[in-house]
Amino acid sequence: MRRASFRNGALGADRLEEDLVGLILCDEGHRLQNCENQTYCALAGMKAQRRVLLSVTPIQNDLLEYFSLVHFVNAGILGEAGEFRRKYERPIVRGRDADATDNEHRIGKEKLEELIAFVSRCIIRRTNDILSKYLPVKREHVDMTPKLSGKVAVLDALLALIRSGTDDQVVLISNYTQTLDLFQQLAALRHYPYVRLDGSMSIKKRAKMVEQFNDPSSKDFIFMLSSKAGGCGLNLIGANRLVMFDPNWNPANDDQAMARVWRDGQKKDCCIYRLLVTGSIEKIFQRQTHKKALSSCVVDCEEDVQRHFSAAQLKELFILSPETTTSDTHDNVVGV
Structure with a gap:
């Protein structure tokens, strides 16, 4: 052949x-x-x-x-x-x-x-429901913290809580290397052991870093990851908590990145955290919801998928809504 x-x-x-x-x-x-x-x-x-x-x-x-x-x-x-x-x-x-x-x-x-x-004549579809039969539970948290000073403050508190109350490891993911720099500064300030993977690292070094992090004897608390460099393919089951720090226009990119810990071989229940800031460009999370709903209907043949937005509302995603007491993302997506 x-x-x-x-x-x-x-x-x-x-x-x-x-x-x-x-x-x-x-x-x-x-x-x-x-x-x-x-x-x-x-x-x-x-x-x-x-x-x-x-x-x-x-x-x-x-x-x-x-x-x-x-x-x-x-x-x-x-x-x-x-x-x-x-x-x-x-x-x-x-x-x-x-x-x-x-x-x-x-x-x-x-x-x-x-x-x-x-x-259906030419497609065979298998979903994550297959994994859910033998993998631990995965929970996704969408946190909108309008009264606090910013997402880094929330992340700081979250990491402190995990570090003091569990033996869990955490994956921090961002679309931007500048944000990884902020993660490093925070980890250094709190004396958290960490590793970082971005596009500047060779394939050989990446494989070695992942292997060391997944080792049960690893001392690393945080794995910092650029979604563009390692959003697909990496197996990071050494961690069972993941923070998706910023959303991508393409929901599939975020889904791929968030799947790094909930994979074959994972033994612990998994928690996925998404942090959104009120009145910011992160209203693109609402656009993600719309795209994923369309995919659920067409690809997975799901029925009664909620219609969150009208075409007019989607055009208003970048208009600030100061009258909301929580956030318009919460009002339009979580609160429905």
């Missing part, structure tokens, strides 16, 4: 198009979410008898991404992109709107069921 590896153009696309390939197998398949990028076009141009995509998060932002993935493995099943947008995306998204009329909601539901029936 002839096997070829296509990584960042390491093997020329023109060479791959020359011969017939029995199977194209793409891990992290959601990276083919744009049918116009070079990687997608190069792989789609190959002559292949079968194509398989593996992805935990097939929908990250919108339904057109989903179309691109389905079109890659089964071209034409959903028509062309423009046709898909008119026939499925627009009525489904409109039906999910909190201000949708009963008729729009009915049409959206019908189109959703029709879409699911089509794609």
Whole structure:
């Protein structure tokens, strides 16, 4: 069997198009979410008898991404992109709107069921429910602390509580290396033993650091992690508490990062903490909720998924709402 590896153009696309390939197998398949990028076009141009995509998060932002993935493995099943947008995306998204009329909601539901029936021919879906049968409990806490001076103060108190009352280890994750610098300053001030992984570290050093941190005899209390450098693939089961310090526009990126501790081999119940500041850009957490609800309906075929926002409300995410006594994120998401 002839096997070829296509990584960042390491093997020329023109060479791959020359011969017939029995199977194209793409891990992290959601990276083919744009049918116009070079990687997608190069792989789609190959002559292949079968194509398989593996992805935990097939929908990250919108339904057109989903179309691109389905079109890659089964071209034409959903028509062309423009046709898909008119026939499925627009009525489904409109039906999910909190201000949708009963008729729009009915049409959206019908189109959703029709879409699911089509794609079920070429999709096998497995969710985290499989893991929940043999992994410890995982709890997610969304903390909105408007009366305190800031998230670092809340993090400081949380770490002190964990350090004094448990033998648990903690993973601190941020999208920004500047925030990791703040973590280091805090850890140094409190004399917490820690390790840090970001994009400047070699693959070999990363593997050694992870192995040492997961060792039951490890003295490290905190594992500081850049989500861009280690948000996928790392197994950090040495810790059972994780703080997602800042949200990403793409909810799938956050989900991947938060899954670092709740993985095969974990023995303790897990706690995930998310800290949100009132009146800040972190209202993008609300946008995440909207995107994840759409994914739950289309990919996982869940029913009665709550419609949190209307299209008008989503456009107001960056308007400060000083009249709220807690936070508008709490009022619109947690408080419903």
